[in-house]
Amino acid sequence: METCTVPGCNQSVSKPGHKLCYEHWKANNLKVSNANTSKSATLSSSNLLLSTTKISEQLGLSRNKINPILAELGLLDKVPNGWLATRLGLSFGAVQKHEEKNNKPYVLWPEEILNNQIFVAELRKTSQHEDVKPTSLESNASLGFREKFQAGEYRTTDGHWVRSKAELAIDNWLYMADIVHAYERKLPVEEEVFCDFYIPSGKVYIEYWGYEKEEYLSRKREKQRIYQKYEFN
Numbered sequence: 001m002e003t004c005t006v007p008g009c010n011q012s013v014s015k016p017g018h019k020l021c022y023e024h025w026k027a028n029n030l031k032v033s034n035a036n037t038s039k040s041a042t043l044s045s046s047n048l049l050l051s052t053t054k055i056s057e058q059l060g061l062s063r064n065k066i067n068p069i070l071a072e073l074g075l076l077d078k079v080p081n082g083w084l085a086t087r088l089g090l091s092f093g094a095v096q097k098h099e100e101k102n103n104k105p106y107v108l109w110p111e112e113i114l115n116n117q118i119f120v121a122e123l124r125k126t127s128q129h130e131d132v133k134p135t136s137l138e139s140n141a142s143l144g145f146r147e148k149f150q151a152g153e154y155r156t157t158d159g160h161w162v163r164s165k166a167e168l169a170i171d172n173w174l175y176m177a178d179i180v181h182a183y184e185r186k187l188p189v190e191e192e193v194f195c196d197f198y199i200p201s202g203k204v205y206i207e208y209w210g211y212e213k214e215e216y217l218s219r220k221r222e223k224q225r226i227y228q229k230y231e232f233n
Contacts, residue, residue, distance in 0.1 A: 049108035073188040
């Protein structure tokens, strides 16, 4: 009978053809079992997905608010019979699903969405019904470059306060063309970046490069880099 291959052990192997004695075979199997259990628990935890209903329950909000907010952030697209995850949404961990009975599309989200700064900030703004004044479009901590430029003083046809006559012309043109648009909307990214105009239909961002000062040009290059990084339109 062969002996156990563990150094220092002279016990016979548990069965012919085996390399370990019974004690070392048992200890090795227990170690493998514990490792598999731990791995399974980790995978189960990391793969936990939340429905819109679960997210609303966790946050104490109406479920009807969740998908529109996710869509506003560019993470979802509304279709006639449900919701589709966008490419940006998929990068946030969205998982596209369809109901078995009617093939209605819906999206599940990883637990991490509850701690996503962009999502949480938008939820807070929506739930508090914030009315942001033209002089405080951003938090004090994130003004930086923008606070050095004059707050909006030109009122557009649809009531926006814009910063220049050029932006006034752009906004009024969009309005007269029946194109729904937002002014100075924060991009759905962690960086503190605001676009000049945003068109929800097609998820198009518009930037008007009005200044030629070096500081402005530096900011322009940085914004272009961020647009390319996230492949925004």
